[in-house]
Amino acid sequence: MSGHPDGTLRRALSALRHDPPAVAGTAVLLLLLVVGVAGRWLAPDGVNDVDVDGILRPPSLDHLFGTDELGRDVLSRVLVAARVSLEVGLVSVGIALLVGVTVGLLAGWYRGWVDNVLMRGMDVLFAFPVLLLAVAIVAVLGPGLLTAMVAIGVVYTPIFARVTRAGVLSVREQVFVRAAVSIGASDARIIRRHVLPNIAAPLIVQTSLSLAFAILSEAALSFLGLGIQPPDPAWGRMLYDGRGFVTEAWWLGVFPGAAIFLTVLAFNLVGDALRDVLDPRQLTVGEARRSRR
Amino acid sequence: MTADPAAPAADPGETVADPGEIVAELDNLRVWFPAPGGAAVRAVDGVSLGIRRGETLGLVGESGSGKSTTGLALLRLVDATCGSVRVGGRDVTWWSRRQLRGLRRRVAMVFQDPQASLDPRRTIGASVAEPLVVHRLVDSADARRRRVAELLEMVGLRADLADRHPHELSGGQRQRVGIARALAGEPDLIVLDEPIASLDLSVQAQIMNLLRGLQRDLGLTYLFIAHDLAAVEHMSDRVAVMYLGRIVETGTPEQLYGQPAHPYTAALLSAIPVADPKVERHRRRIILSGDIPSPVDPPSGCRFRTRCPQARPDCAEVDPVLVEVAAGQWAACRYAGEAVRAMRAGTVGEETVH
Numbered sequence: 001m002s003g004h005p006d007g008t009l010r011r012a013l014s015a016l017r018h019d020p021p022a023v024a025g026t027a028v029l030l031l032l033l034v035v036g037v038a039g040r041w042l043a044p045d046g047v048n049d050v051d052v053d054g055i056l057r058p059p060s061l062d063h064l065f066g067t068d069e070l071g072r073d074v075l076s077r078v079l080v081a082a083r084v085s086l087e088v089g090l091v092s093v094g095i096a097l098l099v100g101v102t103v104g105l106l107a108g109w110y111r112g113w114v115d116n117v118l119m120r121g122m123d124v125l126f127a128f129p130v131l132l133l134a135v136a137i138v139a140v141l142g143p144g145l146l147t148a149m150v151a152i153g154v155v156y157t158p159i160f161a162r163v164t165r166a167g168v169l170s171v172r173e174q175v176f177v178r179a180a181v182s183i184g185a186s187d188a189r190i191i192r193r194h195v196l197p198n199i200a201a202p203l204i205v206q207t208s209l210s211l212a213f214a215i216l217s218e219a220a221l222s223f224l225g226l227g228i229q230p231p232d233p234a235w236g237r238m239l240y241d242g243r244g245f246v247t248e249a250w251w252l253g254v255f256p257g258a259a260i261f262l263t264v265l266a267f268n269l270v271g272d273a274l275r276d277v278l279d280p281r282q283l284t285v286g287e288a289r290r291s292r293r
Numbered sequence: 294m295t296a297d298p299a300a301p302a303a304d305p306g307e308t309v310a311d312p313g314e315i316v317a318e319l320d321n322l323r324v325w326f327p328a329p330g331g332a333a334v335r336a337v338d339g340v341s342l343g344i345r346r347g348e349t350l351g352l353v354g355e356s357g358s359g360k361s362t363t364g365l366a367l368l369r370l371v372d373a374t375c376g377s378v379r380v381g382g383r384d385v386t387w388w389s390r391r392q393l394r395g396l397r398r399r400v401a402m403v404f405q406d407p408q409a410s411l412d413p414r415r416t417i418g419a420s421v422a423e424p425l426v427v428h429r430l431v432d433s434a435d436a437r438r439r440r441v442a443e444l445l446e447m448v449g450l451r452a453d454l455a456d457r458h459p460h461e462l463s464g465g466q467r468q469r470v471g472i473a474r475a476l477a478g479e480p481d482l483i484v485l486d487e488p489i490a491s492l493d494l495s496v497q498a499q500i501m502n503l504l505r506g507l508q509r510d511l512g513l514t515y516l517f518i519a520h521d522l523a524a525v526e527h528m529s530d531r532v533a534v535m536y537l538g539r540i541v542e543t544g545t546p547e548q549l550y551g552q553p554a555h556p557y558t559a560a561l562l563s564a565i566p567v568a569d570p571k572v573e574r575h576r577r578r579i580i581l582s583g584d585i586p587s588p589v590d591p592p593s594g595c596r597f598r599t600r601c602p603q604a605r606p607d608c609a610e611v612d613p614v615l616v617e618v619a620a621g622q623w624a625a626c627r628y629a630g631e632a633v634r635a636m637r638a639g640t641v642g643e644e645t646v647h
Contacts, residue, residue, distance in 0.1 A: 175404055176410050178410075179402070180423065186427075
């Protein structure tokens, strides 16, 4: 799916430049990426520098986001925690993408019993509420960052399998697939060169939306104490710890909450714009949106 | 294979006339598709034909006559229920998937809708080069580019269109790309499945002329599938008329268009409008009533009898075989010749008959 030699992606990206929400979303994501990579150096204080004399201080020039109940700098913790969120998002969605797309391709292309076995398995996973399943998996594997990633990956696999299978089912009936068969192309070639590029658009959209949900799920797992373990910072965990001080120290919850909110919003904005623009026949987001109505 | 007694004698058109090399041959081919309720759709139901090197065999019929399925069977894009498909003298009916890749270099196909048959995500160059890549016909990217340019020029396109996408081309240009792609593997036979049906009238003529020019220059062999009789006459050396999964008449265009022997052929021809309004006004037309019957349950005896203006009681009893009515002209009608004369004279029913 990577690398469209035909420039479709390049054209889509240039169209995105003219869509303000997409630009804003991309800017936030780029910022997040920088913070995720360099958070440890950007942070004004160490994440676990305790200052017993300065606990629960409101935002000030010394501590822009205030300090928590142990006197730790909230800004530093929010910045460092970005890395956790990004890692969890990328790794877990990577797992879901890899497994889900493979399952969906096999099910949609070969149909028959392969389809039945694989998709019934996916249905079982899909039947559980996302968080319940993730919690169950973490409970089995033991809490921690890695198991949280695996659990979230497993939980989001069926969505990718379904999106992929649906795309394959419609693409395999297209005349150009029959045309590829008619010149003697192998199944592997047809799937790689014709099917995947033609279902890439919904997959890219699903990926960006799933990144948002994965980050949200990680926050939820951390909130429940099943994700990253203290004292390492995670947005969800900070939210949990801050909930006891909602009335006297609003900054404990608001800043990690805002970080989650902005990240999820940015992924959604970009995903939404990509959905409109990833069609080789469209030129701009505006054109695409008008023609969809 | 055991021949069905009701099936026409094997290979009628080939026993006479010049014995050119047979590129591809169908023998009593049947292609049945499963239908709901355990029945079978008899898309092709006992078709025998041979295609000689360098000729164009026209295959005409209404929608649902099985002509496209016959074309697909030549590439083994559909499986035979029984009968055989021979290409280059070899029986390919039961070839494995691996072997079929070789077959699909020798037989190429041009599809009806050039928009749908080109992958919208790939460039024209990538589409044309695909047979070269699949069959490893070029050994470098440079050779591939040169060959693609050559192929595009052969079909009258500028070589720089290779970097474009299908949606940037017109319908006629797209069909030229489809033809270039079919030429890429230097096939022995090209199946043209309604190659002009979805194009504008003015473009149709250009594409037909292109196909004829390529045939002349490269010695190509075509199976030209169409429902447009005028186009078939223009293109073909021989014509086979299909009705409900069977060939009902075959011969040269002159024979079929001048002296049709099967009532169905005569009815199809009378549907072609004449350009002269005076002639057109007084022309006797044979209008067939109803639609083509269901291929799930074809009529007993002669399949055409339910719509034949000249049907007699015994047409329901015996399934007619192809008989030679003139040198190289075969028709599957017990009253071949006679029925058409009667229709044209208007002895039974005029205009709308049934």
